[in-house]
Amino acid sequence: MTREVPDSCPGVLRLHQAADGPLARIRVPGGRVEPAQLQALAEAATELGDGNIELTSRGNLQLRQVRDAGELTRRLEAAGLLPSHSHERVRNIVASPLAGRVGGLLDVHPLVPLLDNGLQGVARLAELPGRVLFTLDDGRGDISGLGGDIGVHAVGADEFALVLAGGDSGIRISAADAVDIMLAAAHGFLDLSAGAWRLREVANGVAGVIDHLGLSPSAEPLAFAAAQAPPIGWLAQDDGLVSLGAGVRLGSLPARLAEFLAAIERSLFVTPWRSLVIPDLAEGVAEQVVRVLAPMGLIFDANSPWLLVSAxxxxxxxxxxxxxxxxDVAAAVESGRVTEREHWSGxxxxxxxxxxQVTDVTATTDGYRVDRL
Ligand code: SF4
Known part of the structure; x- marks a missing residue:
């Protein structure tokens, strides 16, 4: 498929003009946000936006109704959330949030800054469409099923499957080579893309990228399923500490709640299921976090109906x-009418x-239509 127009993904420097005002999308590679960054975002949401921080399906963040784009840029740069003007929209990297802490074959988090720096270090890679998604799966299968463009999926303690267009290419690579090969694949995509936004849109794109890499499949390809449930609640880490998985109602985090999260003074991870993981807590601290933040709306109960709905x-x-x-969806949840996975659309x-698998609840001029799958 050849696109006539470049992708229009928003960033901080290129806001989306939504009906309720300008929208800024802030890339957070690997979903990792430091406490000071979260505090800066909370203040920006309150003083320059609509008072909320939205979590996206790529583990990025959004502010709505941005009133002063220049001031937002200045604040995000000061917080280290806008390290590059030229490459800001290509830093779409998702990684298994629990990697290195709870299960998994290989900690993929150290690869995130290497890949991010590698992308930013090459002028040509700023030409990647903002839709291109890099995926790093630690082998548990939570990320590779998201349908990214270029990624790796751990198959051993030092070995990855190379993932292209959301599928296992059958190529196996060492952990040490993973970042260089993903960057080379990005160049291969650019050579072939002819305006396409995603690798899967390019005719014979996967074969073309493999050819560009000069690698050969050597293994039976793995099948990746879409992960549906975010990690929620008390998650015992392999080192004896605790990660807390926290759901966020409709992926919209109120600035006040974000300030309380920042006060925990831990790096946290935004997941591609619009939830959070707060890692590395001693048990007593984790209990205190749940006691304070659950009444404020964070969801630590995996059976909450809020986790069934998106909109x-x-x-x-x-x-x-x-x-x-x-x-409308909030009213449906609060009245107990949501019992299955639903996505509501206007x-x-x-x-x-x-x-x-998700049931579509779609607004029409005659009310909502429900299409069960
Ligand atoms: S589904 Fe329709 S109403 Fe909802 S955001 Fe997209 S275009 Fe707008």
Whole structure:
């Protein structure tokens, strides 16, 4: 497929003009956010935005209704959240949030800054479309099923499967070579892309990238399933500490709650399921975090109906929406009407629909239509 226009993914320097005002998307490679960065984001959301920090399906962050783009840029640069102007929109890297702490074959987090720096270090790679997604899976299978473009999936303590266009290429590479090979694959994609936004849109794209790399498949390809459930609640780490998986209602984190999270003084991870992982807590601290933050709305109960629902922006954020979808889905959850996985949309485009089995609840001029799968 050849695209006539470049992708329009928003960033900090290129805001999306949503119906409710300018929207900024902030890349956080590997989903990792430091406490001071979270505090800066909370203050920016309060003083320059609508008071919330949105979590995206790629583990990035968004601020809505941005009132002063220049001031936001200045603050994010000061917080280390905008290290490059030229490459800001290509830093789309998701990684297994629990890697190195709970299970998994290989800790992929150290690869994130290496890949990020590698992307930023090559001028040509700024030409990658903002849609291209790099995936790093520690072997548990939570990330490779997200349908990324270029990635690695651990198959041993020092070996990865090379993932291209969301599938196992059958190529096996060492951990030491993983970043260089992903960067080379990105160059291969650019050689072939002819305006395409995603590798899967390029005819024979996977074969072309493999040819560019000069590598040969050597293993039976693995099948990757879409992971549906985020890690929630008390997660015992291999080192005796605790990670807390926390759901966020409709992926929208109020700035006040973000300030409390920053006060825990731990790096935390934004997951591609619009939730959070707060790692490296002593048991007593973890108990205290749950006691304080659960009443404020963070979800530590894996059976919460809030974890079953997702929704598009709806009104007032989207001019196409027929209704305030988020208010409607909140009412449905609070009245106990949600018992299965549902995605609510303000029109038939179904933006933000998660992968895998999900019932579509779509606004129409005659009310909501429910399409069960
Ligand atoms: S699904 Fe429709 S209403 Fe919802 S954000 Fe997308 S275009 Fe807007």
């Amino acid at each position: 598009c922006a709806g009104q007032p954020g989207c001019a196409k929406s027929l209704t305030d979808v988020r208010a 029109c038939a485009r179904h933006c933000g629909r998660p992968r895998g």
